[in-house]
Amino acid sequence: MIPRVIHQTWKDQDVPARFLDAQRSWQDAHPDWEYRFWTDEDLAALVRERAPELVPLYESYPEAIQRVDAARYVILREFGGVYADLDLYCLRAIDSLLETEVVLPRTTPFGVSNQFMLSVKGHPLFHHAVASLPRAYRKWGRVWPRHLRVLTTAGPLFLTGRVREYGVTEGMRILSLDEHGHGDPEVSYVAHLRGNTWAAWDTHVINFLHENWKWLVAGAAVSAVLLARFL
Template sequence: MDFPRRGGGKKLILTIFSLSLLVVLLIRQRHASQEFLFQGDLFESLQVIDDCPTNNGNINSTQLASQHGSNNNIPNTIHQVWKTKNVETYVTEFGPSHESWKGMFEPFGYTVKLWTDDDVLQLITTTYPWLLSTYLAYSYDIQRADLARLAIIHAEGGIYADLDVYPRNVTDTECVQRLGLQAVFAPTQTAHIGLSNHFFMAVQGSPFLLWALQEAKRRAVSPSMRVLLPYLRVLWTSGPLMVTGAARQYVWVNDAGTRLDVGVLDEEKYRRRVLGHATGRSWHGPDGVFLNLVADHPVKAVLVGVGALVVALGVVFHVRRRFHLRRRHQLALGK
């Protein structure tokens, strides 16, 4: 058996140490990015929808209609975005949801509209020229898709649903549209204290969506130095972290001591009555896969990490011990 030369053990230790630091950095990056979510309870300032209608203190549909105008309804249009008209190229566990939305909602007078990359580019070029440079400069297609959905709903109003979001009930969805709110979002799946952008609805010209678009442009030119990983950078510049950050700013600027006319679906009591989410994660790179594994299975991830570190240290100890034994043997023979 060939034993490592002097310094081989140190190199191995350095490698193990570097890998350990990388794991710590990945986990730290996820927590650092989520600090934008954990600064206070955002939902205390929003309309939390746990039934429709209800008078339980969270939301009162009659009062909202009076405050914000009973005709301030969200249009019966469902918008989805894909590269081309061929949604079958979208990969998800249950297949793209486009036909599901059409089959369930079109009989009730809804329009289900699919936007392609060319459609989105034309919309931004003609209606949002101030966003065009941001849209074109993004490094990832998912960032353009994130910006596109906000622009589409702001321009036309209606409902946005990712192709891995599936409808469950027309009546419950329509009821949310008629609450008199300017915008309603699904909650984030982790922590349940942020706003997600895989499903949301808004009136045409929603002030909050305009605010979010402006925030997306700002973040595109001044990225956070704390968010190093591509996955987290996407979330922070255009995804749920950006939307949640925009909501916090919007709440702070417009705080009048009452809940604003922006709603969020209660995860347990109402979101599941409106939609199902297959969580395709088709755009995630290795960093996103790892961070979602940690988020989905935190205990298992820690145990696996600790186990791997113990095994690695055991290997280092064994190699170093064999190396020193051999050196002693060689020195003894030399004498």
């Protein structure tokens, strides 16, 4: 069974006001659960103590979000429980998810997300994820733009790759988009606030293209027809 402990992180103890209600929502929905809050300093100490082989890579990551992403996998490998980003609001108790071994949410446009993860302590998937971090950085650490580099070295695309390598086994559950807050609120466990605290210009460009690609394609098609007709 997945342990009844909730893990959340921020760079320090001063959580921004816009995230406080969401942070409290996890504790309010699970009053009898253990709650563990990790600062960047706590995460660095965890890696030094529990994953010393990662220290050179961890300290060399150019982006803070890469360190946070990597540390999430160490947390779940070492302790198990639930990890949730601070920009996720808990809509209902998640006790019904604890009877399996690993729970990961489907995300758009494909793959799984690492912003909301549940696991038993020591699950092989997270051993595999932690062990794969150096390989992923060697392969993707110089990729441009920055957004893609973050996603592939330790973020959601990295985790998606590890799930594909490990396989979705009998003890794993992949939440639907509706359950992950991308559809029907009646079945969702979480609601998404506007987060992306690590986002830069390239993130906003990529998000714009993802959200508006149908209109962009349609506009390009109309433009091509008009040009062909009048030129």
